[in-house]
Amino acid sequence: MIDYYLQLTIFDLLTACVEISLAVTALINIKNIKLKLSFTAMAVSAALWHISLASSPVSFTALSWQFQSLEILRYSSWLSVLIYLLMHSRKTKIPLQWPLSINLCMALCLIIFAYGLTRGLTVFPYPILWLYVKILFCLAAIVMAEQVLRNPDSSRIAKFVGLVVITQVAYDTLVYCNLLLQISTSNSSSLWYARGFISSSTSLLLTLSIIIYPFKQRLESKFKLSNTVILFNTSFILAGIFLVSMSLLGLAVKSLNIQWAEVLEILFYVMAVFAIATLSCMEKFRKRVNVWTSKHFFTHKYDYHKQWIKLDVLLSKKNPDGNNYETALLAMTTLFDCCKGGIWIKGQQFFSLVAVKNLDLQSTLPIEPNDSDFIQIMEQQEWVFQAPRYSGDTDNPYNEHLPEWFVDTENAWTIVPLNNRNNLIGFIVLCKESVFSCLTWEDLDILKLTGRQVASYIAHQQASEKLIQNKKFDLFNKVTAFAIHDIKNLVAQQRLMIKNADKFKHKPEFVSDVILTITNSVEKMDKLLIKLQGNPQGNxxxxxxxxxxxxxxxxxxxxxxxxxxxxxxxxxxxxxxxxxxxxxxxxxxxxxxxxxxxxxxxxxxxxxxxxxxxxxxxxxxxxxxxxxxxxxxxxxxxxxxxxxxxxxxxxxxxxxxxxxxxxxxxxxxxxxxxxxxxxxxxxxxxxxxxxxx
Missing domain, CATH: 3.30.565.10 (Histidine kinase-like ATPase, C-terminal domain)
Incomplete structure (x- = not known):
């Protein structure tokens, strides 16, 4: 195999120099040790790949097991760079098994290649299988690059690295699919030779970018992918995984030499297409896919950071009237741009209206029993009710429990439960003039979270009011106890006089002392009454x-x-x-x-x-x-x-x-x-x- 490298041309060495320059630039300009080493390893493996495979024929050299290990080494090094970029951008630790697995794979590929240098080139027994393996590595690289691109803390250079990776591995995927389809040899060779040019061009741009832009953590970037691009990227990955899975299944059928193998392979493809078509026609499945995709790939409708700050500011405002329920209602209506609203709080037997904002109810007594089905659904399931004209199919079974006064209310939009530690302490009715669709998963999440926060605020205020009342009762009990103690002393004096009355009642001195004692007692009791009436400190x-x-x-x-x-x-x-x-x-x-x-x-x-x-x-x-x-x-x-x-x-x-x-x-x-x-x-x-x- 060493004889192969003795035949390299000047052009081959020049393309490898581009990758070597990238390695030198990474060593000089990148400060983070893990990133420095991963970039250097990636550039060196790319240089080795250039002089080994970039200009070699598709037929024999590229299919040898020695050079197949170089392909896996190149993709593994890219995955290593992307993983460390994510760790660096998020300033968090990714599970150890990820970088450990990639690094072990790189070490194994390097050992296999070094061992192969002393051997002659040998074609791998199952070259098509290696194509599938490399496609899987390409898809994994696309997934990791997408995470770097979508991460809001990624710097400009990090996102540029993600674009470079997607460019290279996406083109490689196209080449491998072309080989799988066994299109004309000349077309495959042209595509194969272009890989080296694409790799060198993108590596050169990456080298210049690292030199121009400082590789800083959390450097803000205005570049963001649109929802359409992200969804297309996701669909591409899912479709690739499906095609690879079905192709591997077809390959297994062929390798087993089963009779009617071609028929079975076609049957697999037809059944797969039928399954995809069937699932696409199922409305519930489409909704779940849409919600899952929106949650994990698209930009959120609400800026949760701003929402919580705004809610905190609204709840912290002091109400001139001291009505905390009005403060909570104003916070909810302001946060969701509602024109009207009302808040109901749990009582001994009923939930009753305690605060309103521009709400004109048809019912004269809009109360709800504590044990009604409407209340039980909100308490047990934390269900957010929507007005019937906005609700979807999932809401219909619950709409029959809606109160009539809510259905008849003009511009009624939703009812938000106020749950505090799984206890329903109340609910808020919100009315909105312009509503164009039913509540989405994000609307429901933010309404529930805000409802819990408002419930916690109300529970805290109720506890504070109860504490103040208890303090007042405690003060009253204390004053009463002091008064009883004073009365007890006065009674003791009166009892002493009664005890000595029979013995000394004929003595004028005793009578005078009794009169004086009674006079003092009356004066003390008068003063005590004054204190109980609002002057506890006395004169x-x-x-x-x-x-x-x-x-x-x-x-x-x-x-x-x-x-x-x-x-x-x-x-x-x-x-x-x-x-x-x-x-x-x-x-x-x-x-x-x-x-x-x-x-x-x-x-x-x-x-x-x-x-x-x-x-x-x-x-x-x-x-x-x-x-x-x-x-x-x-x-x-x-x-x-x-x-x-x-x-x-x-x-x-x-x-x-x-x-x-x-x-x-x-x-x-x-x-x-x-x-x-x-x-x-x-x-x-x-x-x-x-x-x-």
């Missing part, structure tokens, strides 16, 4: 803390152990409700007395500084565990007094101190005692307290 005024402490000591002087008071610093004044501040101190003293034996001690210390005061109430009682302080002490409605308390005393104290911009600290050791420390800023203006509250 804020400048309070003398020293006098409040003395008053609290006097109130608890009859209980043991008696507290002692020490004051360090000038008189302290704070802005607070006098009764509430007294309640805080009184409650802490009473709790200290309850936790301490009569022989124990309760020490109250007041330290007044320039801008704040520290009030410390320390007892020698039973103390508390740290877990109880952290988890249970300030937890509302959690009481250790069983049925005697509501469990909001400590919580209420801390909340009141926080409302005065103060802080409460607790230190306790089990069986040794507890210290409550209160920090309060001095001379805070009432307006500042209102802001903090």
């Amino acid at each position: 804020m005024e400048r309070v003398n803390v020293n006098d409040t402490l003395l008053n609290a000591l006097e109130m608890n002087s009859n209980s043991f152990p008696k507290p002692t008071l020490s004051v360090n610093g000038p008189t302290a004044f704070v802005m607070a409700d006098p009764d509430k501040l007294l309640m805080v101190i009184n409650h802490l003293i009473k709790n200290a007395q309850d936790a301490t034996q009569d022989s124990g001690t309760i020490a109250i210390k007041l330290n007044t500084q320039k801008e704040a005061l520290w009030l410390e109430i320390k007892d020698s009682g039973c103390g508390m565990e740290q877990f109880f302080i952290n988890e249970l002490l300030f937890k509302p409605f959690s009481s250790t007094k069983k049925n005697e308390g509501m469990g909001i005393g400590a919580y209420q104290i801390r909340e009141l101190i926080h409302s005065l911009q103060g802080e409460l600290f607790v230190e306790s050791v089990k069986e040794k005692g507890t210290t409550f420390s209160i920090y309060l800023p001095l001379n805070i203006a009432e307006k500042d307290l209102n802001k903090s509250a």
